[in-house]
Amino acid sequence: MEIAALIAWILTALGGSLMFSIWLRRGGLREPANSRIRPPSLLYGHAAIGWFGLALWVVYLFDLFPHLAWIDFIILLLQASIGLTMYALTRPSAERSPAVLATENTQEVVPPERHFPMMVVRGHGAMAALTTVLVLLSALGVGTVL
Numbered sequence: 001m002e003i004a005a006l007i008a009w010i011l012t013a014l015g016g017s018l019m020f021s022i023w024l025r026r027g028g029l030r031e032p033a034n035s036r037i038r039p040p041s042l043l044y045g046h047a048a049i050g051w052f053g054l055a056l057w058v059v060y061l062f063d064l065f066p067h068l069a070w071i072d073f074i075i076l077l078l079q080a081s082i083g084l085t086m087y088a089l090t091r092p093s094a095e096r097s098p099a100v101l102a103t104e105n106t107q108e109v110v111p112p113e114r115h116f117p118m119m120v121v122r123g124h125g126a127m128a129a130l131t132t133v134l135v136l137l138s139a140l141g142v143g144t145v146l
Contacts, residue, residue, distance in 0.1 A: 001143035005134035015124035026112030046082040069139035076132045
């Protein structure tokens with residue numbers, strides 16, 4: 001169970017890192033006013049907590065301190081709340097207007113997160129949910145092999 005959780009967490013982190021890089025390339029850092037993720041610290045916090053949780057899971061795998069699994073589970077719950085908040089802020093139906101938020105010099109201003117491939121967004125969310133379940137099961141001692 002622990003190794004499956006690690007694999008799921010790594011895949012989740014890769015999907016999140018891909019979306020973060022798209023957000024940066026599409027002007028999320030240069031023009032944060034164009035982004036629907038406000039404040040941008042939501043995104044930075046989500047990424048930082050995720051990578052910290054993954055590192056903590058690796059420590060748990062090597063040292064087997066049972067309490068670290070529970071701490072990681074709590075971290076994942078925090079991750080989920082931030083991630084769901086960002087998803088609610090950026091999903092297309094959350095907008096009252098079309099994807100174009102403003103027009104400047106006849107150029108459409110599209111939030112950087114509108115460039116996220118939906119398959120990656122959904123995969124990231126699904127893998128995050130799977131990771132949370134696997135970490136909980138590991139914390140409960142279900143299927144423990146280590």
